[in-house]
Amino acid sequence: MSSNFWKRAIITILILFVLAGIGLLAYIISKKSEPVILPPVKVTNVGLRSVIGLSVQGREIEAYTYGSGPKQFVFVGGIHGGYEWNSVLLAYKLKDYLLTNPSLVPANLTVTVIPDANPDGVYLVTGKTGPFTVADVKENLPSGTGRFNADKVDLNRNFDCDWQATSTWKGNIVSAGTAAFSEPEAKAIRDFVLKNKPAVMVFLHSQSNAVYASQCGKGILPETRNIMNLYAKAAGYPAVDVFDSYAVTGAVEDWLSSINIPAITVELKTHETIEWDKNLAGIKALLDYGGKEEVSI
Numbered sequence: 001m002s003s004n005f006w007k008r009a010i011i012t013i014l015i016l017f018v019l020a021g022i023g024l025l026a027y028i029i030s031k032k033s034e035p036v037i038l039p040p041v042k043v044t045n046v047g048l049r050s051v052i053g054l055s056v057q058g059r060e061i062e063a064y065t066y067g068s069g070p071k072q073f074v075f076v077g078g079i080h081g082g083y084e085w086n087s088v089l090l091a092y093k094l095k096d097y098l099l100t101n102p103s104l105v106p107a108n109l110t111v112t113v114i115p116d117a118n119p120d121g122v123y124l125v126t127g128k129t130g131p132f133t134v135a136d137v138k139e140n141l142p143s144g145t146g147r148f149n150a151d152k153v154d155l156n157r158n159f160d161c162d163w164q165a166t167s168t169w170k171g172n173i174v175s176a177g178t179a180a181f182s183e184p185e186a187k188a189i190r191d192f193v194l195k196n197k198p199a200v201m202v203f204l205h206s207q208s209n210a211v212y213a214s215q216c217g218k219g220i221l222p223e224t225r226n227i228m229n230l231y232a233k234a235a236g237y238p239a240v241d242v243f244d245s246y247a248v249t250g251a252v253e254d255w256l257s258s259i260n261i262p263a264i265t266v267e268l269k270t271h272e273t274i275e276w277d278k279n280l281a282g283i284k285a286l287l288d289y290g291g292k293e294e295v296s297i
Contacts (some may be wrong), residue, residue, distance in 0.1 A: 047099040052114065053188025056150035059119035059129050061188045065112045066098045067105035072198040073290055075283070076114045076189070079156050079203060079252065081121015082146020083271075085137055087204035088122055090274040091115035092131050094283065104284065106291025112198070118155055118185055121146040134272075144169075149185055153177045157248070158186040159255035161216040167249045176250050189252060193261065200227055200290065201256055201263040204279075208245075208267035210238045211282075214253035224262040230289055231264060235275075235282030 048065045055061065077091030078084065095113045098104060105111050116122055116130075123129055125146040126136040147169075148154055157167040157176035167176045181187050193201075200223075211232040213220045220241060232239035243265070248254075256263035266282070268275055 047095070052192045053184055055118070055120045055185055056183070057120045057123075059123065061114065061117060061119060061185060062130075063112050063114045063192065064095045064098075065110060066102060067107075067110045069106065069108040069110050071108055071290055072110040072112060072196055072200075073287065074112045074114065074196075074198045074201045075204065076117050076201065077204045078116040078118050078122055079185075080147045080154075080205065081118035081149070082123070082125025082137075083121065083144055084204075084206045085122060085125055085132075085146070086206050086268055086271055086274050088116045089132075089134070090204050090268070090276070090279060093274060093276060094279075097280070104287060106287060109287060109290050111287070112196075114189075114192075117189060118146075118149055120150040121148060148174070149183055151175075151177070151183060153183050155183060155185050156252055157250040158183050159190070159250050159252045161250060161254035161258050163250040168246050171246060180250065186252070190255075193256065193259075198261060200286070201253070201261060202227075202231070202286070203253055203263065203265050204268070205265055206268035206271050208243070209269040210240045210267050211235070212243050212253075212265040212267065213239075213241050214251070214257040214263045214265070215242070216254040216258035218257070221257055221260065221262050224257065224264060227262055227286060227289070228264045230285050231266065231282040234285035235266075235278040237266070237278070237282075 050063050050065065051060045052063050053061045075091060075094060078088035091113055092115045095115055098111060098113065119129060125138055125141065126132040128136050152175055154167065154169060154174040154176060157174060158180065160180035163176060163180040165176055166173050168174065177183050181190055211228050213224050213228045229239050253263040253265055266279065
């Protein structure tokens with residue numbers, strides 16, 4: 001064979017090697033440029049829903065939890081049902097706000113929202129189970145409609161602090177149940193508290209336009225007074241040690257005080273508005289306070 005043949009063969013082989021090398025280099029570069037896909041990061045307790053009990057008529061009492069810190073702050077709406085429907089709307093608004101603003105919850109806190117502690121009472125006024133709007137609220141109902149549960153018991157008279165079979169509301173005699181915790185809604189809150197041992201509980205009501213402390217025979221807990229003043233100052237409500245418009249027995253906040261859990265009552269100014277900006281300021285102040293490591297609650 002001629003020398004030209006071998007020259008052409010060698011050149012062809014070299015070209016093939018070069019092309020193969022270029023192809024390999026291009027493949028390596030393309031693989032390096034692909035984005036690295038990391039496994040999804042699991043976010044702990046962002047609006048985790050649970051059911052803590054059922055009402056007399058079998059409606060679920062829901063709780064929504066955010067964060068996973070060792071100290072738990074709990075916000076409860078609607079223990080007086082449809083009569084105080086705006087307290088339920090406020091709690092639902094807080095639930096949704098925490099879902100879209102999870103950074104509001106400090107790392108050392110867990111926040112739970114129980115929007116509706118008396119769903120049967122809310123149903124009487126709204127015709128809805130679960131979230132509702134102002135447009136769902138029925139008009140021209142008799143005063144007090146939806147305040148009690150389906151057993152016609154005032155749930156905020158059914159807890160074990162100075163419990164009596166009857167109590168008062170605006171001068172009216174109301175049923176407080178057959179015994180402390182006779183009602184399933186009260187049992188649900190009791191069992192939730194005893195299981196979770198929250199550091200602070202806030203109950204949303206209307207329409208006394210104030211923040212109240214709690215006590216049960218031993219005076220106001222020091223931490224209760226602290227959080228009452230803190231929330232009231234931030235939200236612009238008066239801070240009041242004792243509700244004294246009429247005698248109240250068997251209140252949930254007072255029962256909590258008896259087992260050394262700080263609890264306050266936030267009373268909205270009317271039965272129609274949620275006063276969101278004011279209460280968000282109070283909630284933020286409370287969570288900021290609880291988020292401080294030096295604060296031991």
